[in-house]
Amino acid sequence: MNTLPIEEILPELKAVLSLPGNAVLVAPPGSGKTTRIPLALLNEPWLKGRRILLLEPRRLAARAAARYMARLLGEQPGETVGYRVRLDSCIGPKTRIEVITEGILTRMLQSDQALDGVGLILFDEFHERSLQADLGLALALEAQAVLREDLRLLIMSATLAAEPVAALLGNAPVLRSNGRVFPVETHYLERRTASQLEHIVAQTVFTSLAGNSGDVLVFLPGAGEIRRVQAELSANGITKQARVAPLYGNLSPAAQDAALLPSTDGMRKVILATSIAETSLTVEGVDTVIDSGLMRVPKYSSRTGLTRLETVRVSRQAAEQRRGRAGRLGPGSCYRLWTRQEDLYLESSNTPEILAADLTPLALELAAWGVNDPQQLLWLDIPPAAAFLQAQALLVKLGALETGGSITAHGRLMVQSGLHPRLAHMIIRAKEAGLGNLACELAAILQERDFLQGNGNRTDVDLRLRLEAVREAASGKYPEESLRRRIKAESERLKQDFSIHRNRQETVEACGLVLAFAYPDRIGQLRSGGRFLLENGRGAGMHELQPLAHSPYIVAADLDGQGTDSRIFLAAPIDYEQIRRYFSRQIAAGTNVAWDAAAQAVRAKSYERLGAILLKESPCANPDRDGVMAALLSGIALEGLSILPWTKAAQQLRQRLLFAGQQTEGWPDVSDEKLLATLENWLGPYVYGLTSRAELAKLNVAAILENLLTWQQRQELDEYAPAHVVVPSGRQIAINYSNPLCPVLAVKLQELFGLKETPCIAGGKVALTLELLSPAQRPVQVTRDLASFWCTTYFEVKKDLMGRYPKHYWPDDPATAVPTHRIRPGNS
Structure with missing residues (x-):
């Protein structure tokens, strides 16, 4: 040793x-x-x-x-x-x-x-x-x-x-431990190029083979990049110099061993690996590392409730780990496919998965442990509260947790399986529905990478195609026989673990139903070609040329969680009747009574909803009258007070009340803000049973406002803020209260002859603003001091009026003259 x-x-x-x-x-x-x-x-x-x-x-x-x-x-x-x-x-x-x-x-x-x-x-x-x-x-x-x-x-x-x-x-x-680190010479790109990753990697591989004697370990973000680099190397004659060996998690053990162990024939190796080779493993014979500087990590969004793989820059910590692979057995070289300047901006370490992952499995494990609050345990980083609560909410929906967070018997069955809670729930529910074999097949497929993915919008998103490929090993559909065998082996293991003994194949047409057990929040209803509304209220979409793009209902198993409408990568159709039968407990029935702005009326409809999805809707013949009134008042609040029939009398009464409220306390507040905020109190009793704008037109708004006043206030209002004033000519003229701070009396100048002072209201506190009119009812002067006007400005106005209206009566002393609303006093 x-x-x-x-x-x-x-x-x-x-x-x-x-x-x-x-x-x-x-x-x-x-x-x-x-x-x-x-x-x-x-x-x-x-x-x-x-x-x-x-x-x-x-x-x-x-x-x-x-x-x-x-x-x-x-x-x-x-x-x-x-x-x-x-x-x-x-x-x-x-x-x-x-x-x-x-x-x-x-x-x-x-x-x-x-x-x-x-x-x-x-x-x-x-x-x-x-x-x-x-x-x-x-x-x-x-x-x-x-x-x-x-x-x-x-x-x-x-x-x-x-x-x-x-x-x-x-x-x-x-x-x-200081360890034993052999020197590793590090090379950087001189400048960033626009070339595709596979071209840069392939070029660097050939450079390293020429400059070093050992095997080459290349770090790439994922299996797709590995396949593209492998094709690029093959196209450029790599087989004459070295054997290419992929290395990633989904390969068979034999293929992984072929990458790890030294060549028996003396041929040099180029190992194309994901982050799987970053730590723990000693890849024998390697003296050169080529680092793409990229890695693929799962990122969970609490906004969408979805996890997607995201290609990101490696951290400095990971880059050093990768570099160290070249110096484990002797001196080596490391080619970093980024510049020295870019190297300065690498993050120091990777984000802990607990801060960026789907916490549903964690929440279920903790519940099984007897903990519903992560802070009861010791952590380097406490799980984010929002993501944890979202995970618990999903587990409640799946029946794994009680509302308070304690685990159910169903949840204990789920946690014992070791599967993601969605998949465990799917198999248990499907077994009850006689579809256990199909559920195990789908669970095995969903745990592996999508072997049909990679052609953008041309890739058919239908999960049934994957199932058929696994069952039939269809030629051209399945590039890796080892992956097919692994899926089938996992399926058989799951059948054994869940005691599913019937050895028969359920129809692929039930895929959507089985998938919905795992993803009830991702049942989608068609909105338009390729665009769906999901049960959780989010949008999702696929290319309109996809065969499933016009299905009335689908279940989405894989989405990217980006944008307004998440892109669907994997889905299956589900029937309306299947939804109604198997998700009846989640379907909420009720009556929706709401204001229809287009019809300008209240509309009542009975509905059935699965989350955000409206499954069924029909007119409701006898809606609750309180609900109708509430909807009508909401409509009035939405449309504004102008929807009410404001006659001149109603408008003036409201303006008088506003004026009175400006002058002294105790008067009802009839401002827009107050009336809209208290519709139920002052208007509700009068609209009970009404449903539309047309019926509102029959209301007597003036009488409704009057009912806001006490008997004493009604008497005082006529004194304090009279609707009319009797002028010297004997006529009764309405006061304009449109500006509560400045009530206006618009009157012909001749009708005020003989009046020495400006009329006042509000107990004599507020002088009216007089808008003096010509015989043709055109304004000639505005004043709040009539006595001053008679003494000064009147004589200038008189000259102008005498020129335009010579037949009319224009006395020299208007303060003592006889008032008239005709051409001359006494004229008929």
Whole structure:
């Protein structure tokens, strides 16, 4: 066994762990922490008869670590060292070291909170901060505090900020290994080019093969980019120089081994990998790394409730991890496909998944643990409150949680499956409906990448095509036979786990119904070609040439969550009758009574709704009269007070009241704001039973306003704010109160002859504004001081009027003259 740098720190680590407690270990890539530490601790006295759990973030790393440790012991996996990952397990009765993926730890804790028989949990590569790692640590800390004081926890990483983790672990000691890092020469782009990624990568591969002797590890964001780079390399004759080996999570174990192990024929390798090769794994023979600088991460939007994969820049932490792959076994080179200037702006570390992920699985796990508030546990980062509440709301809709947050019996069945809650609920409900086999097939398909995706709007979004391809292995539809076998194997496992024994194929036409069990919030109703309204109130769309674009109802399984209408990537049709039959409990029936602005009337309709989707609507013959009145008043508030029949008398009365209210307290407030705010009080009794603007036209608004006054106020109003004034000519003339601050009396000048002072109202406090008119009713002067007008301005006005109206009576002393509304006094 070769000596590795981590061995220098083993005595200190053993001493720290000899007492109950926790520790944090920081060691660089290639130091041997993943495989040497479990073996070194295996025979410690405090571990006698107990197992070690080594957590790895990926299945590939878990299997590789277990195989390597077993080889060091001269054994096969499943003896002293074994592994457990989804769909694969190699554990024997003598196994002492179990290498497991992080989700497996959660399952173990949920079934046995004390973890009997386990003495140590090692969280490897914890800097990746996966959701399952954070959850597993939170549950393990609780189990340690309440049930297992002797349980040890060791957090390991190459680039972890150790202090916050140590504080979380109760101020645990931090151990650091210097490791052994070989020099890595780093190259950057001189300038950013407009070339496609695959062209830049392929060119750099050929450059690195010419300048180095070992294998080349290329980091790309996803399987699609890997396939395009592989095609580009093949087109440029790569097979003459090296063998190309893809490496990503959905490949078969045999294909993954082909990328990891050295070539047996001496041919150099170019490994095209996702972030799966960033940590834990030693890809033998590599001395050159080419880093695209990109990674694909899930981003959850609490606004849409959707998760989508987003291609983002790597963090500095991730870039250093990738660079270190070239210097694990000797000096190497790293080609970074970005400029030195761009390198300055890299984020220091990746965003922890718990801050950006769908928290529905987390919320269900916590509920099964007995926690409905994340703050009851210890976290490095507390789950965001909005996303957590949204997750709980979905679980309530799926029947997994009670409204208060406690888990239901149905929820416990869901959590035991280890599936995403949506898929677990789908299988349970479908089994009850006699569609369990179909649900297991769909769950297996939905857990893998979409093998038909990649042609933009030309890719048919119909999920039924995927099911048919898996069932029939249709030629040309299925590029990877290994993926088809994996889907079928997962389907069979799920049937066994959920005790679905009927070995028959249900029709693909039931896909939409089964999918709706998983995604009840994404049942969509057609609005127009390709555009749908979802149950959750959001819009979604597909290209109008898609075969499903004109289906009355669909269920969307995969959307991007962007824009007003999310783009649909995967869906299936569902029948109206299926919705009514299987989602009857979610369908709300009622009567909608509302103001119809177009008809200017109240309309009452009976409806059935599934969330935001209107399934059925019909006129309601006998709506509740209180509801009708409320809708009518809402319509009046919407349209404004002008919808009421304001006669001159009503308008003047309102204006008089406004004037009176300006002068003294106690008068009703009849301003627009007050009347609109109190419609139910002052207008409601008079519109009960009315339904339209036409019927409102019959109201006597003046009488309604009068009823706001007490008997005494009615008497006082005629004195305080009279509707009319009798002028010297003997005529009764209305006062204009349109400006409550300045009431106006418009009167012919001749009718005021003999009047010495301006008339006053409001108990003599307010002089009327006199708008003096010519015989032709045209304004000639405005004044509030009639006496002054007679003495001064009148004589100038008189000259003008005598010229235009010579037959009329224009006395020299208007203050004592005889008033008239005719040409001359006494004339008929």
